[in-house]
Amino acid sequence: MTYQIKDVIRRFRLEFETSPYGNGHINDTYVGNCNPRYILQRINNNVFKNPPEVMENIAKVCDYLREKIAAEGGNPDRETLSLIRTDDGKAYYQASENDYFRVYKFIEDSLALDIPENPTQFYNAACAFGRFQRRLSDFPASELHETIKDFHNTPKRFQALEDAIAKDVCSRAAEASAEIEFARARHGICSLIVDGMSDGSIPLRVTHNDTKLNNVLFDAKTEAGLCVIDLDTVMPGSLLYDFGDALRSGGNTAAEDETNLDLVKFDLDMFEAFTKGFGEELADSFTEREIELLPMSAIIMTFECGIRFLADYLSGDTYFKIHREKHNLDRARNQFKLVADMESKMDEMNAIVKKVLNK
Ligand code: ADP
Ligand code: GN1
Ligand code: MG
Numbered sequence: 584m585t586y587q588i589k590d591v592i593r594r595f596r597l598e599f600e601t602s603p604y605g606n607g608h609i610n611d612t613y614v615g616n617c618n619p620r621y622i623l624q625r626i627n628n629n630v631f632k633n634p635p636e637v638m639e640n641i642a643k644v645c646d647y648l649r650e651k652i653a654a655e656g657g658n659p660d661r662e663t664l665s666l667i668r669t670d671d672g673k674a675y676y677q678a679s680e681n682d683y684f685r686v687y688k689f690i691e692d693s694l695a696l697d698i699p700e701n702p703t704q705f706y707n708a709a710c711a712f713g714r715f716q717r718r719l720s721d722f723p724a725s726e727l728h729e730t731i732k733d734f735h736n737t738p739k740r741f742q743a744l745e746d747a748i749a750k751d752v753c754s755r756a757a758e759a760s761a762e763i764e765f766a767r768a769r770h771g772i773c774s775l776i777v778d779g780m781s782d783g784s785i786p787l788r789v790t791h792n793d794t795k796l797n798n799v800l801f802d803a804k805t806e807a808g809l810c811v812i813d814l815d816t817v818m819p820g821s822l823l824y825d826f827g828d829a830l831r832s833g834g835n836t837a838a839e840d841e842t843n844l845d846l847v848k849f850d851l852d853m854f855e856a857f858t859k860g861f862g863e864e865l866a867d868s869f870t871e872r873e874i875e876l877l878p879m880s881a882i883i884m885t886f887e888c889g890i891r892f893l894a895d896y897l898s899g900d901t902y903f904k905i906h907r908e909k910h911n912l913d914r915a916r917n918q919f920k921l922v923a924d925m926e927s928k929m930d931e932m933n934a935i936v937k938k939v940l941n942k
Contacts, residue, residue, distance in 0.1 A: 709860025711808025
């Protein structure tokens with residue numbers, strides 16, 4: 584490291600001690616121990632190849648949201664992220680070739696959850712993610728950089744898994760043969776969303792693309808969904824990415840890396856709660872094909888995340904942060920168990936969509 588953290592912080596005209604913070608898999612997140620508090624993040628530039636473009640997107644989206652929130656009578660300081668600029672007016676500071684930092688105001692009196700404690704909380708998260716997408720519905724999508732190419736292109740994710748199996752750089756494929764077989768048996772579902780986007784039945788929208796539960800902050804007192812965070816992947820995409828990925832995370836009765844797979848089940852009450860909240864914000868704009876694929880999107884996004892974890896395990900854990908040996912394999916097994924349980928509950932999911940959306 585060719586720089587001192589305190590010098591980085593000074594470039595934002597601040598001074599504080601830091602402690603590691605949060606449960607994100609991608610960036611290095613620290614809280615500034617001061618009053619008011621701040622979040623300092625080192626952007627993962629192995630994942631995000633062009634941090635200045637990521638920050639251009641985030642700055643534009645935050646400015647846009649601030650105006651929308653104010654116009655709706657909300658509080659922009661709590662309902663969207665506030666970037667602190669550097670002493671030369673930038674949204675980030677580059678400390679060395681591979682070290683890019685940013686600072687946000689810490690959103691106080693808020694909660695981040697890894698698993699919802701009850702359907703009401705998850706309904707509140709759905710309203711927040713739905714509202715986020717609604718507020719960005721007239722954002723000029725062409726102004727956004729694609730921060731990770733083909734991020735939710737499931738067929739390409741499948742091909743990346745096949746490539747990792749073929750290379751098998753760590754000789755781990757034999758150990759994961761059951762998971763590889765599980766993935767290959769589901770190759771057919773990969774193209775459902777991208778096909779709909781190509782034929783126009785699924786519109787391109789500005790989407791968040793990483794709607795896991797701990798990417799929304801709740802108001803600590805009311806538990807209302809307060810602020811959608813982790814804006815690195817805001818890009819043009821499908822509404823089904825955000826819907827499906829949220830169910831992948833909040834619909835799981837266990838943590839994403841739980842190794843006792845008997846505890847991993849898909850919770851239909853959570854599915855109903857999320858469909859209701861997301862629908863209240865966005866149903867007016869749902870297309871027929873989007874509605875039809877809501878249940879399937881939960882399966883596709885869970886499957887996609889599972890194959891990403893598996894490919895990362897086979898490639899030597901170069902993408903997701905891991906905290907123990909075989910962590911990515913455990914995560915993949917967990918996601919595949921959830922896929923299997925979702926598959927057995929398709930009829931119930933379809934009935935819930937009909938009931939909740941009246942369609
Ligand atoms: P990653 O991309 O690694 O997931 P996130 O941007 O999601 O990083 O941040 C990690 C965690 O830090 C979040 O889940 C949340 O708990 C916390 N966090 C991030 N930004 C803020 C903020 N402005 N105020 C309060 N907590 C935050
Ligand atoms: C990562 O950044 P974080 O931890 O909120 C990942 C998501 C995965 C998720 C799985 C940029 O999300 O795509 O679904 O882990 N983010 C990126 O937990 O790859
Ligand atoms: Mg996150």
